[in-house]
Amino acid sequence: MTHTTDGPDHGTIDAVPTRYGDTMFRSRLEADWAATLDGNRIKWHYEPETITLPSGAVYIPDFWLHELGIWIEAKGEGIPRIEKAAELAKARACRCPGDCACPWPGGELVLAGRAPLDITRTETGRWPGRGYANWETPFGPSAYYLHCPACSRNQWITLRRPWLCRACRHGLENQTAHRAIDRRVRFVESTPAGGFGDPVTEEGDEEPDAPDPGEWGDKR
Template sequence: MEHFAIVEGELGDGQQSREAVFLLFRSASRLRDHPSDSSLHESARLAVKLRGGAELTQNGDAVTDLPEEGQPIEAVSTVYSGTTFRSRLEADWARTLDTQSILWQYEPEQFTLPSGAHYLPDFWLPEIGTWLEVKGPATPRKEKAVELGKVRACRCDGPCACAWPGGEMVLLGWVAERAHGDINVARSRSGYASWAAAHGPSAYFALCPWCGLRQWITLRRPWKCRACRRSLESEELYQPHDRVLPFGSGSGWSPADTVAIRREIAEQIAEAEAADSEDSRSEAPYEA
């Protein structure tokens, strides 16, 4: 196999080549899309062995050990801020909430849904009336979160009289969005937060200028702060692709950061397109 030939040729004397390990990680990361490919499992297990049982991202962060063939990726319990989380991804979301000064409670309440299913959401954000369910690549099912979102949504016939505008929100938190040009091939523990509403209109991240709380709202009008209920009609609203909410241990965000972030992304895209254009010209056949 190509991966093993490279490793045998470059490791030598116990020195582990970063390039070789990254090639193995590339195979490992493809397991989510091709779980039955035995060659990928072989490469993934070698990558784990090379790094002492834990896959690493480019910046050295450890991520979940890789599974045996045909088995789901197991979550690794992680302690953060005195709380033991069921997975690193949950702990990273707690850290993300902390950087935004969003108060959270971990698994405070279990529900019996109308379907009869029992459901224990990951986070309750009491200041903004939002449930957050963290979903990694090994736990793609979201039926319970969707059902809870339907049950807790506003059902008022007239103006909303719920404790929070639009009722309680149920949010799905995904793995991080990578920054443009990021070459990490492992499951990322940094980058930018990615989310979606479990039910109803899309969820947007916003900062209330009146009470200062960062929060998610939907586009159901009127747009109001979920805490102080003041209008957010004239405020900037952000989706995951805007990449304004640093994930994990990233620094806090303010609207003033957005222009710089978007400019940086635009410059990176322009540079990449210019390089592609230059390569295309250099590869074009010469015509006399």
């Protein structure tokens, strides 16, 4: 189904089904987030689980990053139902009375993946292929993006101490953490005209070749 909603430029975004790799996504923004995760070497599954929330509402989050314990809900500005992501975040947060014993430090993390920063629309319903990933947490502390030098995984964490890799629990106290507004994480367009953007890198690092579409996500 096609619908429109307010975009970051106060225009509209056409939410139309978009194929990326072997997966048909419900919107171009979802497909672009899949391409962005691929471009930053983050493994993902698309809509892998139907969750019944504590309120009784049924919720199907867009992405599950199974190595990191992170859910991502791709939502353009003004899209309703973000309260379900907030309820999931609250329900899955760590409630350990002492040191965290959750499978992932701090419990499961939920992010709202927004339309990219520093992007202006060039055609109706189409975004250029360059920009920076924009995210927020619907509940709890802000999320920061960084790289683990021990297991080489890119990821989001909150700044609740101790700062640990969500995959290998290596200490990350000495790593640089980026906010969305720092504009360090490349946003990648999924459509053939856009191609892959550049993965996040520190100055002086070599950038790896971009993977094939869907290489790091579902094979459907």
